[in-house]
Amino acid sequence: MNKALTNTRTETVSDRAVAGQAQGGRANPFLLVPITMFFALLGLAVLRAPNLMSSNGIGSAIIVATPLILATYALMASVISGRGTVDLSIGPLIGFINVTLIQLHGAGVIASPITIFVYAILTGALYQFIFALIVIYVRVQPIIVSLSGYLALSGINLVILPRPGGMAPQFMADWGLGTTIFSPVLAILVLATIAWGLFSRTAFFTHLRLMGSDERAAYTSGVPITVVRIGAHLISGAFAGLAAIAFTALISSGDPSQGTTYTLIAVTALVLGGASLAGGRASAFGSFLGAANLYLITFVLATFNFGAVQSFVTNLAYGSILVISLLLTLIIPFIQRHIHNFSPLLYFVALSVVALGVILHATNDSPVRDPAEVEASVTGPLAPIAPEALYVAPLEVARPDAQTIALRNQAAPFVFAALLLAVIAFFVRTAFNQSDRRRIAPVAAVVITLMVLLGAWLMREGAAAGTAGVEVEDLR
């Protein structure tokens, strides 16, 4: 009996693993860490600087984070293709497109937005095409090719534009202001994400993942690996071109060395987002979260005002968070053993409800910090470091006054309803998932859901005299 039970158990686990793979990485447990981190950082960032959640704040966040996100996207296709293709030359490539764009525009060769987009995307794709040809026909390890490209491109960038300068095209300079959420940069980001989403539904993408996981298996089962590799690099190159355009919009000028710094942070973001550098696994959602996490780390640290050691603290935090999040991926197999129907989407929704609560609390509940003060602490001159700022600043608690307490009472039903919805969603999902098995779990899920609903109803009856019941009723 016991043995039979364990047998079915292992079977279901392996079934699920197969199903998870068949879904094209949609049930990817490696997203657990980045999602958790994203909301933790978002909450902290909003508590520290509530004006992040204004039109200005989100707008500038999008402007600053988009080049990084797109650079991470650009790494994805080539990293999936396997053989340890971590394109170290992505940063210099972005810089290269940036400086040539500025110089060509300065010389009056290209001016219209369409030519600029075509030029950037084609240049990126051409570079990656050469990269792919070298990898395929010269058969040198890709990391050596990318190292070579890193050195060559970062050298030639300085030749093309010895020092930062030049002017971006006028239409692009306006993008970088970041005063509104719906800027063209957001449009680029959304379109790029959608494009990746569509790409990941194609058979080509399946071939790509097969090749990345096991090149020999792909070759023996008739996948045209040469074509697939070239295609992956072309797509990478196109994303690199978009990243370069977003980067140019951000700095509104040319900079030969700034782009180079994108290499390390983009690779970091890629890994934070749960991609495997060995190939075969990467997702746009994860990469987005990874890049957003890096941006939020920098943002949160910038609000703390560490004075002269600001950049060192940033380095320290970067490094430790990177290592810790990688170590956390080690416990994923253990989690998978116990929760085998982990859904990143549901987890994301549940945490975003919590984060929404935090955001509402930060923007409405506590006295908003003077924007000028926050502004000063983010961009102002650096003061010497005060030791206590290191320890107590994250824990500062707002002292509630009567008005706040009233507000809280009003908000309580919302929070309650949201939690209720999350709980119901969780149990309904469990019940759905296990309904095809003769086990106690679906029944238990239904019973618990009913009990929770009953409890909620009883509580509402109890509080019926209060004003709060109306909202709960509505939400039902």
Add this chain to the structure above:
Amino acid sequence: MSMTGSTPRLGLPATILGLAIGLVLTVVGVVFGFMQGLSVQMIILAAIATMAAFTWGWRFVLGQFEREKAGETEGQPSELRQVWQQFRPAIYGFLVICGIFLALSLTIETFFNIWNVISLIILLTIVVLTRTLGRFFQENRSAFIGIMVLSGLFSIGAMNIEGFASGSNIRSMLLFASFLGIASVGQTLVALLGGLDLSIPFIIGAANVGLMYLIALGLPPWLAMLIVLAAGILLGLINGFLSFRLQGQALIVTLGTGFAISGGVQILTSIGTAYGGNVFGTVPDWLSNLAAMNGTTFGLPFPPVIAIWAVVGVVLIAGMRYTVYGRFLYALGVNRTSAKRVMISEPVYWVMMYALSGFFAALTGCLLLGWSGGGFISVGDQYLFLTLAAVVVGGTSLIGGQGGYGFTVIGVLVLQVLSSFLVGIGLDFEWQQFIFGLLILPMVALYARSPHIRTQI
């Protein structure tokens, strides 16, 4: 290089031809010697050396050919086609170099002179020799090619640049090469196991700043240096432990610890000072003697760093070749599973190699303090990719199991001679970097090509 066994026997015509060429070379050498006004003893010595070296090389090289020819079977498609298939890359390289030379001579007025023509001939010889002779060295082909490239580059540099082969220039090249060489020790060892250590530049910078800080605090310099080296080992151990379970992501783990280390050390050293990150103070004399250009080793006029590098190199090469630890390291690199079956502990070696890497990075940081005379966190930055390039150009495989420190020494020397050649012909930093990047690829492609996928099934 299998030199053991019976000495190769040559036919009579080959012997006579060899002797004639050797004689001509010797006579040319003697004439040049008299024209430069050297002393007679020197000329006689040089002539004997030339003759002996040439005779040995002739017999050795041709002998390899003869032996291979004897073993070959007849009945291939056609002579010409066979040659084409065998030497296709060499012919491509030949044509590319000729094309570049032609283009340069047509565009640049003064480019076409006797020295450049000789350089061209040397380059072509390298390409031809690497493809023709290189295939007869089964094991250490990359070392052979590395030495060919090194000698070719050096002779081109010596011809084209005033003072390139002078004592002081060689000394400065060796000085910089020894910094890079000591920093690459860890990268080589880790690469032999199939890992990567990107924290090396950060540990170098941190050791540099940390040592200066400790000395400025008033600690005796020897104690400070010991502390820094111990800290390096400790950081390496941490790297090893963290990356052991995450071997696929070793690149990123070490990068992360590197960021954390450099950030942490800078925070520690800059609490209470006004200069963010950089520490100033006086470096003790013995430390600056250790690494300065005008340093002396027991009265001999070269900085002790070079001697340290030589000792480290000899110990490592001999140790990896002849001790059981070295052999175990290779065993693990080639095949983890079978190495585990013969009771070789994988975690111990992995962590040990990272610890050694941390130690040598810290040592480089300390030595660089003697050279620069002030603590700068960014002193290690260029070693991020240079150590990797040295390992790769030398011929150690990044997958593990192939190569060794001897190869890295050659790689370091090639990179150093190349960069001082580029400085010598007056190129700016950015052009140097550009050419560097473009040259790494063909150098690696000369020997480190992986087989086609259809041969791996």
